[in-house]
Amino acid sequence: MESTINITPASFERVPKDLVAAQSILRPSLTYWKDAWRRLKKNKISMFCMAFLIFMGTLAILGPMVFPNYSSNNLEKTYSKPDSVNWFGTDDLGRDQFARTLRGARISLFIGLTSAMITVLIGILYGGISGYFSGWIDDIMMRVVDVLITIPDMIILILLLVVLKPGVGTLILAMSITSWTGMARLIRGQVLQIKESDFVLVSKIIGSSSMRIIIKHLIPNTIGIIIVRLMMLIPAFIFEEAFLSYIGLGVRVPEASWGNLAEAGALQFPNNLYMFFIPAAFIGTTMLAFNLFGDGLRDALDPKMRK
Protein backbone atom coordinates (compact mmCIF):
# COMPACT_ATOMS: atom_id res chain seq x y z
CA MET A 1 0.00 0.00 0.00
CA GLU A 2 3.04 2.13 0.02
CA SER A 3 2.61 4.41 -2.79
CA THR A 4 4.68 7.39 -3.31
CA ILE A 5 2.99 10.51 -4.19
CA ASN A 6 5.03 12.60 -6.39
CA ILE A 7 4.65 16.09 -5.26
CA THR A 8 6.77 18.41 -7.15
CA PRO A 9 6.66 22.15 -7.24
CA ALA A 10 5.19 21.73 -10.68
CA SER A 11 1.96 20.39 -9.12
CA PHE A 12 1.39 23.72 -7.53
CA GLU A 13 1.79 25.59 -10.70
CA ARG A 14 -1.24 27.38 -11.81
CA VAL A 15 -3.01 25.87 -14.78
CA PRO A 16 -3.56 28.70 -17.18
CA LYS A 17 -7.16 29.33 -18.15
CA ASP A 18 -7.90 27.94 -21.55
CA LEU A 19 -9.67 30.97 -22.78
CA VAL A 20 -10.52 29.43 -26.12
CA ALA A 21 -12.19 26.37 -24.59
CA ALA A 22 -14.15 28.44 -22.11
CA GLN A 23 -15.53 30.60 -24.81
CA SER A 24 -16.34 27.87 -27.25
CA ILE A 25 -19.94 26.74 -27.29
CA LEU A 26 -20.43 23.02 -27.24
CA ARG A 27 -24.06 22.86 -28.17
CA PRO A 28 -25.66 25.41 -30.44
CA SER A 29 -27.44 28.03 -28.41
CA LEU A 30 -31.14 27.85 -28.91
CA THR A 31 -33.31 30.88 -28.99
CA TYR A 32 -36.91 30.49 -27.91
CA TRP A 33 -38.00 30.17 -31.52
CA LYS A 34 -35.34 27.67 -32.52
CA ASP A 35 -36.24 25.56 -29.53
CA ALA A 36 -39.94 25.73 -30.32
CA TRP A 37 -39.26 24.84 -33.92
CA ARG A 38 -37.14 21.87 -32.82
CA ARG A 39 -39.99 20.58 -30.68
CA LEU A 40 -42.55 21.20 -33.38
CA LYS A 41 -40.46 19.27 -35.89
CA LYS A 42 -40.61 16.21 -33.64
CA ASN A 43 -44.40 16.22 -33.81
CA LYS A 44 -45.12 14.42 -37.09
CA ILE A 45 -48.85 15.13 -37.13
CA SER A 46 -48.30 18.85 -36.64
CA MET A 47 -45.67 18.98 -39.37
CA PHE A 48 -47.99 17.18 -41.73
CA CYS A 49 -50.79 19.59 -40.90
CA MET A 50 -48.47 22.53 -41.40
CA ALA A 51 -47.51 21.22 -44.83
CA PHE A 52 -51.18 20.75 -45.62
CA LEU A 53 -52.01 24.29 -44.53
CA ILE A 54 -49.14 25.72 -46.55
CA PHE A 55 -50.42 23.76 -49.53
CA MET A 56 -53.94 25.07 -48.92
CA GLY A 57 -52.62 28.61 -48.56
CA THR A 58 -50.73 28.30 -51.84
CA LEU A 59 -53.88 27.02 -53.51
CA ALA A 60 -55.79 29.96 -52.12
CA ILE A 61 -53.24 32.45 -53.43
CA LEU A 62 -52.31 30.92 -56.78
CA GLY A 63 -55.45 28.93 -57.58
CA PRO A 64 -57.74 31.83 -58.44
CA MET A 65 -54.99 33.33 -60.63
CA VAL A 66 -54.78 30.18 -62.72
CA PHE A 67 -58.54 29.52 -62.72
CA PRO A 68 -60.09 32.99 -62.58
CA ASN A 69 -63.53 32.09 -63.98
CA TYR A 70 -65.30 31.51 -60.73
CA SER A 71 -68.32 33.64 -61.54
CA SER A 72 -68.90 33.20 -65.27
CA ASN A 73 -72.09 31.38 -66.13
CA ASN A 74 -72.41 28.68 -68.73
CA LEU A 75 -76.09 27.92 -69.09
CA GLU A 76 -75.39 25.20 -71.65
CA LYS A 77 -73.76 23.06 -69.00
CA THR A 78 -75.49 23.23 -65.65
CA TYR A 79 -75.30 20.61 -62.90
CA SER A 80 -72.68 18.63 -64.76
CA LYS A 81 -70.91 15.94 -62.76
CA PRO A 82 -67.16 16.26 -62.35
CA ASP A 83 -65.43 15.57 -65.68
CA SER A 84 -62.19 16.40 -67.47
CA VAL A 85 -63.19 20.00 -68.23
CA ASN A 86 -64.91 20.90 -64.95
CA TRP A 87 -62.94 18.90 -62.41
CA PHE A 88 -65.42 19.49 -59.62
CA GLY A 89 -68.48 19.75 -61.88
CA THR A 90 -70.65 22.82 -62.38
CA ASP A 91 -73.43 24.41 -60.35
CA ASP A 92 -76.96 25.60 -61.13
CA LEU A 93 -75.71 28.36 -63.44
CA GLY A 94 -72.96 26.30 -64.99
CA ARG A 95 -70.20 27.95 -62.99
CA ASP A 96 -67.07 25.87 -62.67
CA GLN A 97 -67.03 24.40 -59.19
CA PHE A 98 -63.26 23.89 -59.24
CA ALA A 99 -62.60 27.58 -59.80
CA ARG A 100 -65.27 28.38 -57.19
CA THR A 101 -63.72 26.05 -54.66
CA LEU A 102 -60.33 27.71 -55.15
CA ARG A 103 -61.89 31.12 -54.90
CA GLY A 104 -63.76 29.86 -51.84
CA ALA A 105 -60.46 28.78 -50.31
CA ARG A 106 -59.09 32.28 -50.82
CA ILE A 107 -62.16 33.99 -49.35
CA SER A 108 -62.64 31.58 -46.45
CA LEU A 109 -58.98 31.60 -45.44
CA PHE A 110 -58.80 35.36 -45.88
CA ILE A 111 -61.84 35.84 -43.68
CA GLY A 112 -60.48 33.44 -41.07
CA LEU A 113 -57.02 34.98 -41.02
CA THR A 114 -58.05 38.63 -41.05
CA SER A 115 -60.81 38.27 -38.48
CA ALA A 116 -58.48 36.35 -36.20
CA MET A 117 -55.78 39.00 -36.53
CA ILE A 118 -58.16 41.89 -35.91
CA THR A 119 -59.67 40.09 -32.93
CA VAL A 120 -56.26 39.40 -31.46
CA LEU A 121 -55.15 42.97 -32.09
CA ILE A 122 -58.18 44.48 -30.34
CA GLY A 123 -57.72 41.97 -27.55
CA ILE A 124 -54.05 42.84 -27.10
CA LEU A 125 -54.68 46.58 -27.08
CA TYR A 126 -57.65 46.42 -24.73
CA GLY A 127 -56.25 43.78 -22.43
CA GLY A 128 -52.77 45.29 -22.53
CA ILE A 129 -53.95 48.76 -21.55
CA SER A 130 -56.22 47.37 -18.88
CA GLY A 131 -53.56 45.14 -17.40
CA TYR A 132 -50.71 47.62 -17.70
CA PHE A 133 -52.41 50.54 -15.98
CA SER A 134 -54.44 48.41 -13.55
CA GLY A 135 -56.24 50.35 -10.80
CA TRP A 136 -59.53 52.03 -11.61
CA ILE A 137 -58.93 52.02 -15.38
CA ASP A 138 -58.62 48.25 -15.19
CA ASP A 139 -61.73 48.02 -13.04
CA ILE A 140 -63.88 49.96 -15.48
CA MET A 141 -62.50 48.24 -18.57
CA MET A 142 -62.97 44.79 -17.11
CA ARG A 143 -66.53 45.47 -15.91
CA VAL A 144 -67.36 46.45 -19.49
CA VAL A 145 -65.88 43.17 -20.68
CA ASP A 146 -67.81 41.27 -18.00
CA VAL A 147 -71.05 42.64 -19.40
CA LEU A 148 -70.09 42.17 -23.05
CA ILE A 149 -68.90 38.62 -22.52
CA THR A 150 -72.29 37.50 -21.25
CA ILE A 151 -74.05 38.82 -24.34
CA PRO A 152 -74.50 35.91 -26.72
CA ASP A 153 -72.09 36.65 -29.61
CA MET A 154 -73.95 34.92 -32.37
CA ILE A 155 -77.15 36.87 -31.81
CA ILE A 156 -75.44 40.26 -31.92
CA LEU A 157 -73.39 39.07 -34.88
CA ILE A 158 -76.52 38.15 -36.81
CA LEU A 159 -78.08 41.53 -35.98
CA LEU A 160 -74.95 43.37 -37.09
CA LEU A 161 -74.88 41.50 -40.36
CA VAL A 162 -78.48 42.42 -41.06
CA VAL A 163 -77.90 46.07 -40.24
CA LEU A 164 -74.68 46.49 -42.19
CA LYS A 165 -74.40 45.92 -45.90
CA PRO A 166 -73.49 42.29 -46.54
CA GLY A 167 -70.04 41.51 -47.86
CA VAL A 168 -66.69 40.08 -46.94
CA GLY A 169 -65.52 43.24 -45.19
CA THR A 170 -68.69 43.51 -43.11
CA LEU A 171 -68.44 39.88 -42.17
CA ILE A 172 -64.87 40.30 -40.93
CA LEU A 173 -65.75 43.45 -39.03
CA ALA A 174 -68.86 42.00 -37.42
CA MET A 175 -67.13 38.78 -36.43
CA SER A 176 -64.15 40.56 -34.87
CA ILE A 177 -66.31 43.06 -33.00
CA THR A 178 -68.20 40.30 -31.27
CA SER A 179 -65.31 38.06 -30.29
CA TRP A 180 -62.41 40.06 -28.85
CA THR A 181 -63.52 39.92 -25.22
CA GLY A 182 -62.02 36.51 -24.45
CA MET A 183 -58.69 37.58 -25.91
CA ALA A 184 -58.71 40.81 -23.90
CA ARG A 185 -59.22 38.89 -20.67
CA LEU A 186 -56.45 36.47 -21.50
CA ILE A 187 -53.96 39.21 -22.31
CA ARG A 188 -54.86 41.23 -19.24
CA GLY A 189 -54.26 38.19 -17.05
CA GLN A 190 -50.89 37.61 -18.67
CA VAL A 191 -49.84 41.23 -18.40
CA LEU A 192 -50.82 41.43 -14.73
CA GLN A 193 -48.87 38.27 -14.01
CA ILE A 194 -45.72 39.34 -15.85
CA LYS A 195 -45.87 42.85 -14.45
CA GLU A 196 -45.58 41.49 -10.92
CA SER A 197 -42.76 39.10 -11.77
CA ASP A 198 -39.25 39.56 -10.44
CA PHE A 199 -37.50 40.05 -13.75
CA VAL A 200 -39.67 43.05 -14.52
CA LEU A 201 -38.93 44.43 -11.06
CA VAL A 202 -35.20 44.03 -11.70
CA SER A 203 -35.57 45.66 -15.07
CA LYS A 204 -37.33 48.60 -13.42
CA ILE A 205 -34.65 48.85 -10.76
CA ILE A 206 -31.88 49.13 -13.34
CA GLY A 207 -33.89 51.94 -14.86
CA SER A 208 -35.56 50.54 -17.96
CA SER A 209 -38.22 52.69 -19.51
CA SER A 210 -41.82 51.49 -19.85
CA MET A 211 -41.25 51.11 -23.57
CA ARG A 212 -38.29 48.83 -23.01
CA ILE A 213 -40.21 46.73 -20.51
CA ILE A 214 -43.07 46.33 -22.94
CA ILE A 215 -40.83 45.43 -25.85
CA LYS A 216 -38.29 43.29 -24.01
CA HIS A 217 -40.47 41.57 -21.44
CA LEU A 218 -44.20 41.84 -21.97
CA ILE A 219 -44.31 41.04 -25.66
CA PRO A 220 -41.82 38.13 -25.74
CA ASN A 221 -43.52 36.52 -22.77
CA THR A 222 -47.02 36.67 -24.20
CA ILE A 223 -46.27 36.12 -27.88
CA GLY A 224 -46.47 32.33 -27.61
CA ILE A 225 -49.94 32.43 -26.14
CA ILE A 226 -51.01 35.01 -28.70
CA ILE A 227 -49.84 32.90 -31.62
CA VAL A 228 -51.52 29.79 -30.27
CA ARG A 229 -54.75 31.70 -29.75
CA LEU A 230 -54.49 33.09 -33.26
CA MET A 231 -54.15 29.58 -34.65
CA MET A 232 -57.23 28.47 -32.71
CA LEU A 233 -59.26 31.48 -33.82
CA ILE A 234 -58.70 31.02 -37.55
CA PRO A 235 -60.67 27.77 -37.85
CA ALA A 236 -63.29 29.15 -35.48
CA PHE A 237 -63.89 32.06 -37.86
CA ILE A 238 -63.92 29.84 -40.94
CA PHE A 239 -66.51 27.78 -39.08
CA GLU A 240 -68.54 30.87 -38.22
CA GLU A 241 -68.49 32.13 -41.79
CA ALA A 242 -69.71 28.75 -43.01
CA PHE A 243 -72.43 28.79 -40.36
CA LEU A 244 -73.57 32.27 -41.34
CA SER A 245 -73.57 31.36 -45.02
CA TYR A 246 -75.74 28.41 -44.13
CA ILE A 247 -78.43 30.70 -42.79
CA GLY A 248 -77.99 33.11 -45.67
CA LEU A 249 -76.05 35.86 -43.92
CA GLY A 250 -72.52 35.06 -45.00
CA VAL A 251 -70.77 35.66 -48.28
CA ARG A 252 -73.27 36.19 -51.10
CA VAL A 253 -73.16 34.63 -54.53
CA PRO A 254 -71.61 35.15 -57.06
CA GLU A 255 -68.75 35.53 -54.60
CA ALA A 256 -67.68 32.11 -53.38
CA SER A 257 -66.75 30.85 -49.96
CA TRP A 258 -66.64 27.29 -48.72
CA GLY A 259 -69.61 28.06 -46.54
CA ASN A 260 -71.88 29.26 -49.32
CA LEU A 261 -70.68 26.51 -51.67
CA ALA A 262 -71.65 23.89 -49.09
CA GLU A 263 -74.94 25.66 -48.56
CA ALA A 264 -75.67 25.70 -52.29
CA GLY A 265 -74.81 22.01 -52.34
CA ALA A 266 -77.06 21.24 -49.40
CA LEU A 267 -79.97 22.92 -51.20
CA GLN A 268 -79.53 20.45 -54.09
CA PHE A 269 -79.73 17.57 -51.69
CA PRO A 270 -80.04 14.66 -52.39
CA ASN A 271 -79.13 15.35 -56.01
CA ASN A 272 -75.78 16.61 -57.28
CA LEU A 273 -73.98 15.49 -54.16
CA TYR A 274 -70.57 16.56 -55.45
CA MET A 275 -71.75 20.13 -54.89
CA PHE A 276 -72.09 19.47 -51.17
CA PHE A 277 -69.38 16.95 -50.40
CA ILE A 278 -66.44 18.69 -52.08
CA PRO A 279 -66.70 21.99 -50.17
CA ALA A 280 -67.66 20.07 -47.02
CA ALA A 281 -64.48 18.02 -47.36
CA PHE A 282 -62.41 21.19 -47.80
CA ILE A 283 -63.93 22.77 -44.70
CA GLY A 284 -63.50 19.59 -42.67
CA THR A 285 -59.89 18.87 -43.59
CA THR A 286 -58.76 22.46 -43.22
CA MET A 287 -60.39 22.81 -39.82
CA LEU A 288 -58.85 19.51 -38.78
CA ALA A 289 -55.41 20.64 -39.93
CA PHE A 290 -55.73 23.96 -38.10
CA ASN A 291 -56.86 22.27 -34.90
CA LEU A 292 -54.11 19.63 -34.93
CA PHE A 293 -51.45 22.17 -35.89
CA GLY A 294 -52.70 24.49 -33.16
CA ASP A 295 -52.42 21.68 -30.60
CA GLY A 296 -48.86 20.93 -31.71
CA LEU A 297 -47.94 24.60 -31.68
CA ARG A 298 -49.32 25.00 -28.18
CA ASP A 299 -47.13 22.18 -26.94
CA ALA A 300 -44.10 23.53 -28.83
CA LEU A 301 -44.43 27.14 -27.67
CA ASP A 302 -45.14 26.34 -24.05
CA PRO A 303 -41.87 27.08 -22.21
CA LYS A 304 -42.91 24.68 -19.46
CA MET A 305 -42.57 21.80 -21.90
CA ARG A 306 -38.93 22.72 -22.48
CA LYS A 307 -36.48 20.00 -21.51
Add this chain to the structure above:
Amino acid sequence: MSIVTVFVVITLTFFLMNLMPGDPFIGNKAIPKAIKANLYAKYGLDKPLGIRYLKYLGNLAQGDLGMSMTYKNQEVIGVIKQAFPVSADLGIRSLIFGVLGGLLLGTIAALNHNRPWDTGATVLAILGVSIPGFLIGTMVQYVLGFLFSNAVREIFHTDFQLIPIARWEGFKYTILPAFALGFGSLATTSRLMRTSMLDVLHQDYIKTAKSKGLTPFQVTLKHSIRNAILPVVTILGPLTAGIMTGTFVIERIFAIPGLGRFFVQSVQMYDYTMIMGLTLFFATFLIFMNFLVDIAYGLVDPRIRLGKGAA
Protein backbone atom coordinates in the same frame (compact mmCIF):
# COMPACT_ATOMS: atom_id res chain seq x y z
CA MET B 1 -74.82 41.83 -13.02
CA SER B 2 -77.14 39.71 -15.07
CA ILE B 3 -79.80 42.40 -15.01
CA VAL B 4 -77.32 44.98 -16.30
CA THR B 5 -76.44 42.64 -19.14
CA VAL B 6 -80.06 42.05 -20.06
CA PHE B 7 -80.63 45.80 -20.12
CA VAL B 8 -77.58 46.35 -22.35
CA VAL B 9 -78.87 43.68 -24.70
CA ILE B 10 -82.30 45.29 -24.90
CA THR B 11 -80.86 48.70 -25.68
CA LEU B 12 -78.25 47.44 -28.10
CA THR B 13 -80.72 45.30 -30.00
CA PHE B 14 -83.32 48.01 -30.16
CA PHE B 15 -81.04 50.64 -31.64
CA LEU B 16 -79.15 48.26 -33.91
CA MET B 17 -82.40 47.01 -35.32
CA ASN B 18 -83.68 50.47 -36.03
CA LEU B 19 -80.50 51.23 -37.93
CA MET B 20 -81.42 48.48 -40.36
CA PRO B 21 -81.89 49.54 -43.92
CA GLY B 22 -85.30 48.57 -45.20
CA ASP B 23 -88.43 47.88 -43.23
CA PRO B 24 -90.93 45.04 -42.89
CA PHE B 25 -93.34 46.53 -45.41
CA ILE B 26 -91.05 46.44 -48.41
CA GLY B 27 -92.76 43.67 -50.27
CA ASN B 28 -92.87 42.71 -53.89
CA LYS B 29 -95.52 45.31 -54.60
CA ALA B 30 -95.18 48.97 -53.89
CA ILE B 31 -97.58 49.88 -51.12
CA PRO B 32 -99.57 53.13 -51.56
CA LYS B 33 -98.38 55.96 -49.35
CA ALA B 34 -101.59 56.23 -47.33
CA ILE B 35 -101.59 52.54 -46.48
CA LYS B 36 -97.96 52.69 -45.59
CA ALA B 37 -98.61 55.58 -43.24
CA ASN B 38 -101.44 53.60 -41.64
CA LEU B 39 -99.22 50.58 -41.23
CA TYR B 40 -96.53 52.74 -39.65
CA ALA B 41 -99.09 54.22 -37.31
CA LYS B 42 -100.45 50.78 -36.40
CA TYR B 43 -97.04 49.51 -35.34
CA GLY B 44 -96.00 52.84 -33.87
CA LEU B 45 -93.20 53.33 -36.37
CA ASP B 46 -94.19 56.96 -37.01
CA LYS B 47 -93.05 58.11 -33.58
CA PRO B 48 -89.48 59.25 -32.83
CA LEU B 49 -86.96 56.61 -31.88
CA GLY B 50 -86.60 57.67 -28.26
CA ILE B 51 -90.32 57.48 -27.60
CA ARG B 52 -90.53 54.09 -29.28
CA TYR B 53 -87.71 52.88 -27.06
CA LEU B 54 -89.38 54.05 -23.87
CA LYS B 55 -92.68 52.60 -24.97
CA TYR B 56 -91.03 49.30 -25.75
CA LEU B 57 -89.45 49.21 -22.29
CA GLY B 58 -92.84 49.99 -20.76
CA ASN B 59 -94.56 47.18 -22.64
CA LEU B 60 -91.73 44.86 -21.81
CA ALA B 61 -92.18 45.53 -18.12
CA GLN B 62 -95.73 44.26 -18.54
CA GLY B 63 -94.51 41.17 -20.34
CA ASP B 64 -95.71 42.34 -23.73
CA LEU B 65 -93.28 41.77 -26.60
CA GLY B 66 -95.63 43.19 -29.22
CA MET B 67 -97.14 41.77 -32.39
CA SER B 68 -95.19 40.21 -35.20
CA MET B 69 -94.98 42.47 -38.23
CA THR B 70 -94.90 39.78 -40.87
CA TYR B 71 -97.02 36.99 -39.42
CA LYS B 72 -100.51 38.47 -39.32
CA ASN B 73 -102.06 38.71 -35.86
CA GLN B 74 -99.33 36.68 -34.20
CA GLU B 75 -98.01 37.85 -30.90
CA VAL B 76 -94.28 37.40 -30.43
CA ILE B 77 -94.95 35.85 -27.05
CA GLY B 78 -97.32 33.42 -28.73
CA VAL B 79 -94.68 32.35 -31.24
CA ILE B 80 -92.17 31.80 -28.44
CA LYS B 81 -94.68 29.78 -26.44
CA GLN B 82 -95.45 27.65 -29.43
CA ALA B 83 -91.96 27.10 -30.85
CA PHE B 84 -89.65 27.23 -27.86
CA PRO B 85 -90.71 23.89 -26.34
CA VAL B 86 -89.67 22.20 -29.55
CA SER B 87 -86.25 23.89 -29.53
CA ALA B 88 -85.81 23.27 -25.84
CA ASP B 89 -86.68 19.62 -26.29
CA LEU B 90 -84.13 19.24 -29.05
CA GLY B 91 -81.55 21.29 -27.15
CA ILE B 92 -81.88 19.32 -23.92
CA ARG B 93 -81.59 16.02 -25.75
CA SER B 94 -78.45 17.23 -27.55
CA LEU B 95 -76.94 18.57 -24.37
CA ILE B 96 -77.55 15.34 -22.49
CA PHE B 97 -76.20 13.31 -25.39
CA GLY B 98 -73.18 15.58 -25.77
CA VAL B 99 -72.24 15.99 -22.12
CA LEU B 100 -72.91 12.44 -20.92
CA GLY B 101 -71.35 10.95 -24.03
CA GLY B 102 -68.38 13.28 -23.71
CA LEU B 103 -67.87 12.47 -20.05
CA LEU B 104 -68.01 8.76 -20.77
CA LEU B 105 -65.67 8.99 -23.74
CA GLY B 106 -63.22 11.26 -21.94
CA THR B 107 -63.15 8.99 -18.89
CA ILE B 108 -62.59 5.88 -20.98
CA ALA B 109 -59.82 7.64 -22.89
CA ALA B 110 -58.05 8.77 -19.73
CA LEU B 111 -58.31 5.40 -18.00
CA ASN B 112 -56.79 3.75 -21.08
CA HIS B 113 -54.14 6.42 -21.60
CA ASN B 114 -52.13 5.83 -24.81
CA ARG B 115 -53.98 2.62 -25.65
CA PRO B 116 -56.29 2.00 -28.60
CA TRP B 117 -59.39 3.18 -26.72
CA ASP B 118 -57.67 6.47 -26.00
CA THR B 119 -56.59 6.93 -29.60
CA GLY B 120 -60.09 6.15 -30.82
CA ALA B 121 -61.71 8.62 -28.46
CA THR B 122 -59.15 11.30 -29.31
CA VAL B 123 -59.68 10.85 -33.03
CA LEU B 124 -63.44 11.05 -32.56
CA ALA B 125 -63.05 14.17 -30.46
CA ILE B 126 -60.81 15.98 -32.91
CA LEU B 127 -63.17 15.08 -35.75
CA GLY B 128 -66.09 16.41 -33.75
CA VAL B 129 -64.31 19.68 -33.09
CA SER B 130 -63.32 20.04 -36.73
CA ILE B 131 -66.48 19.17 -38.60
CA PRO B 132 -69.25 21.73 -38.16
CA GLY B 133 -72.55 20.36 -36.86
CA PHE B 134 -74.49 21.44 -39.92
CA LEU B 135 -72.20 19.42 -42.17
CA ILE B 136 -72.59 16.41 -39.88
CA GLY B 137 -76.35 16.91 -39.98
CA THR B 138 -76.51 16.94 -43.76
CA MET B 139 -74.18 13.96 -43.98
CA VAL B 140 -76.08 11.71 -41.56
CA GLN B 141 -79.25 12.68 -43.36
CA TYR B 142 -77.71 11.55 -46.61
CA VAL B 143 -76.06 8.37 -45.40
CA LEU B 144 -78.86 7.03 -43.20
CA GLY B 145 -81.87 8.41 -44.97
CA PHE B 146 -80.82 8.13 -48.55
CA LEU B 147 -77.96 5.70 -49.13
CA PHE B 148 -79.28 3.21 -46.62
CA SER B 149 -82.89 3.27 -47.86
CA ASN B 150 -81.71 2.97 -51.45
CA ALA B 151 -79.52 0.01 -50.61
CA VAL B 152 -82.41 -1.69 -48.85
CA ARG B 153 -84.65 -1.02 -51.83
CA GLU B 154 -82.11 -2.53 -54.21
CA ILE B 155 -81.66 -5.67 -52.16
CA PHE B 156 -85.07 -6.36 -50.61
CA HIS B 157 -87.32 -4.40 -52.97
CA THR B 158 -89.22 -2.84 -50.09
CA ASP B 159 -89.33 0.69 -48.81
CA PHE B 160 -87.69 0.76 -45.47
CA GLN B 161 -86.54 3.69 -43.43
CA LEU B 162 -84.24 2.99 -40.53
CA ILE B 163 -84.74 6.36 -38.98
CA PRO B 164 -86.73 9.42 -40.04
CA ILE B 165 -84.50 12.15 -41.45
CA ALA B 166 -86.76 15.19 -41.23
CA ARG B 167 -89.72 16.73 -39.42
CA TRP B 168 -90.66 16.46 -35.77
CA GLU B 169 -93.32 13.94 -34.94
CA GLY B 170 -92.06 11.70 -32.20
CA PHE B 171 -89.07 10.23 -30.48
CA LYS B 172 -87.60 8.60 -33.59
CA TYR B 173 -87.52 11.99 -35.27
CA THR B 174 -85.37 13.48 -32.55
CA ILE B 175 -82.43 11.07 -32.84
CA LEU B 176 -80.60 12.44 -35.86
CA PRO B 177 -80.98 16.17 -35.12
CA ALA B 178 -79.96 15.62 -31.52
CA PHE B 179 -76.94 13.66 -32.69
CA ALA B 180 -75.89 16.32 -35.21
CA LEU B 181 -76.44 19.12 -32.72
CA GLY B 182 -74.77 17.38 -29.81
CA PHE B 183 -71.74 15.97 -31.57
CA GLY B 184 -69.67 19.12 -31.22
CA SER B 185 -70.42 19.30 -27.50
CA LEU B 186 -69.54 15.64 -27.18
CA ALA B 187 -66.15 16.29 -28.74
CA THR B 188 -65.41 19.37 -26.62
CA THR B 189 -66.53 17.68 -23.42
CA SER B 190 -64.56 14.51 -24.04
CA ARG B 191 -61.37 16.46 -24.84
CA LEU B 192 -61.68 18.48 -21.68
CA MET B 193 -62.66 15.49 -19.56
CA ARG B 194 -59.70 13.49 -20.83
CA THR B 195 -57.16 16.20 -19.94
CA SER B 196 -58.72 16.88 -16.58
CA MET B 197 -59.04 13.18 -15.77
CA LEU B 198 -55.39 12.51 -16.67
CA ASP B 199 -54.44 15.33 -14.35
CA VAL B 200 -56.51 13.94 -11.50
CA LEU B 201 -55.24 10.38 -11.94
CA HIS B 202 -51.71 11.52 -11.07
CA GLN B 203 -52.80 13.09 -7.79
CA ASP B 204 -51.79 11.68 -4.45
CA TYR B 205 -55.34 11.25 -3.21
CA ILE B 206 -55.98 8.71 -5.95
CA LYS B 207 -53.01 6.71 -4.69
CA THR B 208 -54.40 6.99 -1.15
CA ALA B 209 -57.80 5.84 -2.28
CA LYS B 210 -56.29 2.87 -4.07
CA SER B 211 -54.06 1.94 -1.16
CA LYS B 212 -56.85 1.97 1.36
CA GLY B 213 -58.36 -0.85 -0.66
CA LEU B 214 -61.17 0.71 -2.67
CA THR B 215 -62.20 -1.09 -5.82
CA PRO B 216 -61.12 0.53 -9.10
CA PHE B 217 -64.77 1.28 -9.76
CA GLN B 218 -65.16 3.18 -6.50
CA VAL B 219 -61.92 5.09 -7.07
CA THR B 220 -63.01 6.09 -10.55
CA LEU B 221 -66.52 7.09 -9.61
CA LYS B 222 -66.03 8.79 -6.27
CA HIS B 223 -62.53 10.19 -6.53
CA SER B 224 -61.46 10.60 -10.13
CA ILE B 225 -64.67 11.62 -11.84
CA ARG B 226 -65.94 13.71 -8.96
CA ASN B 227 -62.80 15.85 -9.18
CA ALA B 228 -62.23 15.75 -12.91
CA ILE B 229 -65.75 16.90 -13.69
CA LEU B 230 -65.19 20.45 -12.38
CA PRO B 231 -63.74 22.01 -15.56
CA VAL B 232 -66.53 20.40 -17.54
CA VAL B 233 -69.13 22.18 -15.42
CA THR B 234 -67.55 25.53 -16.26
CA ILE B 235 -67.97 25.01 -20.00
CA LEU B 236 -71.65 24.09 -19.69
CA GLY B 237 -72.51 27.75 -20.29
CA PRO B 238 -70.64 28.06 -23.59
CA LEU B 239 -71.89 24.61 -24.60
CA THR B 240 -75.48 25.69 -24.06
CA ALA B 241 -74.84 28.80 -26.14
CA GLY B 242 -73.29 26.70 -28.89
CA ILE B 243 -76.20 24.30 -28.95
CA MET B 244 -78.68 27.15 -28.98
CA THR B 245 -77.08 28.84 -31.98
CA GLY B 246 -76.72 25.42 -33.54
CA THR B 247 -80.48 25.04 -33.52
CA PHE B 248 -80.72 27.90 -36.05
CA VAL B 249 -79.21 25.68 -38.70
CA ILE B 250 -80.09 22.19 -37.50
CA GLU B 251 -83.77 23.09 -37.34
CA ARG B 252 -83.59 24.26 -40.91
CA ILE B 253 -81.82 21.12 -42.13
CA PHE B 254 -84.23 18.76 -40.42
CA ALA B 255 -87.34 20.89 -40.99
CA ILE B 256 -88.09 21.22 -37.29
CA PRO B 257 -90.62 23.91 -36.31
CA GLY B 258 -88.49 25.38 -33.52
CA LEU B 259 -87.61 28.88 -32.43
CA GLY B 260 -84.25 28.95 -34.22
CA ARG B 261 -85.95 28.81 -37.57
CA PHE B 262 -88.27 31.66 -36.60
CA PHE B 263 -85.28 33.76 -35.60
CA VAL B 264 -83.50 33.29 -38.92
CA GLN B 265 -86.70 33.98 -40.86
CA SER B 266 -87.54 37.10 -38.88
CA VAL B 267 -84.05 38.48 -39.48
CA GLN B 268 -84.42 37.90 -43.21
CA MET B 269 -87.82 39.58 -43.24
CA TYR B 270 -86.98 42.62 -41.10
CA ASP B 271 -89.64 41.70 -38.60
CA TYR B 272 -88.58 44.29 -35.98
CA THR B 273 -90.69 43.18 -33.06
CA MET B 274 -90.02 39.54 -33.72
CA ILE B 275 -86.21 40.00 -33.91
CA MET B 276 -86.31 42.16 -30.84
CA GLY B 277 -88.44 39.71 -28.90
CA LEU B 278 -86.48 36.64 -29.92
CA THR B 279 -83.07 38.24 -29.35
CA LEU B 280 -84.17 39.32 -25.95
CA PHE B 281 -85.56 35.90 -25.22
CA PHE B 282 -82.44 34.06 -26.38
CA ALA B 283 -80.14 36.44 -24.55
CA THR B 284 -82.08 36.31 -21.29
CA PHE B 285 -82.27 32.57 -21.58
CA LEU B 286 -78.51 32.23 -22.03
CA ILE B 287 -77.71 34.65 -19.25
CA PHE B 288 -80.04 32.71 -16.99
CA MET B 289 -78.37 29.45 -17.99
CA ASN B 290 -74.96 30.90 -17.16
CA PHE B 291 -76.32 31.92 -13.80
CA LEU B 292 -77.54 28.35 -13.22
CA VAL B 293 -74.13 27.01 -14.24
CA ASP B 294 -72.47 29.25 -11.66
CA ILE B 295 -74.75 27.84 -9.00
CA ALA B 296 -74.18 24.28 -10.21
CA TYR B 297 -70.44 24.87 -10.01
CA GLY B 298 -70.78 25.89 -6.40
CA LEU B 299 -72.74 22.73 -5.70
CA VAL B 300 -70.23 20.44 -7.38
CA ASP B 301 -67.10 22.04 -5.99
CA PRO B 302 -67.18 22.14 -2.22
CA ARG B 303 -64.28 24.60 -2.22
CA ILE B 304 -66.43 27.27 -3.80
CA ARG B 305 -69.12 28.61 -1.57
CA LEU B 306 -70.66 31.81 -2.75
CA GLY B 307 -70.66 33.93 0.35
CA LYS B 308 -72.33 37.26 0.85
CA GLY B 309 -70.67 39.87 -1.31
CA ALA B 310 -68.63 37.30 -3.17
CA ALA B 311 -71.18 37.07 -5.92
